[in-house]
Amino acid sequence: MARAIGETERRRHKQIEHNLAHGIMPRAIVKQVRDLMHIDDACDLMLEQLAQWPMVVGRTMNAGGGLANSLSLRETTSLCAEITGVQLPTTSDLATHESDVRVYITDQRALSTALHWTPRRAPRHCPCGVRVLHLPANQCPARRTGRKLWLRLLKL
Numbered sequence: 001m002a003r004a005i006g007e008t009e010r011r012r013h014k015q016i017e018h019n020l021a022h023g024i025m026p027r028a029i030v031k032q033v034r035d036l037m038h039i040d041d042a043c044d045l046m047l048e049q050l051a052q053w054p055m056v057v058g059r060t061m062n063a064g065g066g067l068a069n070s071l072s073l074r075e076t077t078s079l080c081a082e083i084t085g086v087q088l089p090t091t092s093d094l095a096t097h098e099s100d101v102r103v104y105i106t107d108q109r110a111l112s113t114a115l116h117w118t119p120r121r122a123p124r125h126c127p128c129g130v131r132v133l134h135l136p137a138n139q140c141p142a143r144r145t146g147r148k149l150w151l152r153l154l155k156l
Contacts, residue, residue, distance in 0.1 A: 033072045035067065035106050037106075044117075044120075045111075052115055061108065061114065062110070064105075064108060066118065069121075071123055074090065076123075
């Protein structure tokens with residue numbers, strides 16, 4: 001154990017010397033990540049829950065986009081700029097609020113096991129994606145799907 005600690009210290013010292021010689025100031029990677037769930041996936045899930053009501057009644061299960069549908073705040077900003085054509089300046093602030101969560105990815109294993117459901121639409125690849133925030137309601141398929149779902153739920 002002492003030999004391993006000594007080797008770690010030797011490597012750390014060597015890295016510090018290298019950084020000082022080359023003017024490198026190491027910084028932590030600060031990247032906030034969230035998973036996103038497309039509204040059509042949320043609507044599909046609600047319909048699936050209704051169809052399999054005995055499997056979900058009385059249970060609490062998480063639903064979200066999961067790891068496959070996660071983006072950092074910077075990636076989300078870039079995607080919005082790509083979709084809208086509007087590039088806004090961004091800055092980085094290493095000071096975060098104590099209640100901030102750096103990474104949040106929904107653990108939806110219980111839901112996936114019970115209903116055999118997973119989100120199908122990725123933020124980058126769905127026809128509407130983040131465009132929900134940009135398109136007028138009558139041009140956005142996701143908003144139309146949400147309206148259809150609510151109309152169906154009202155009939156129940």
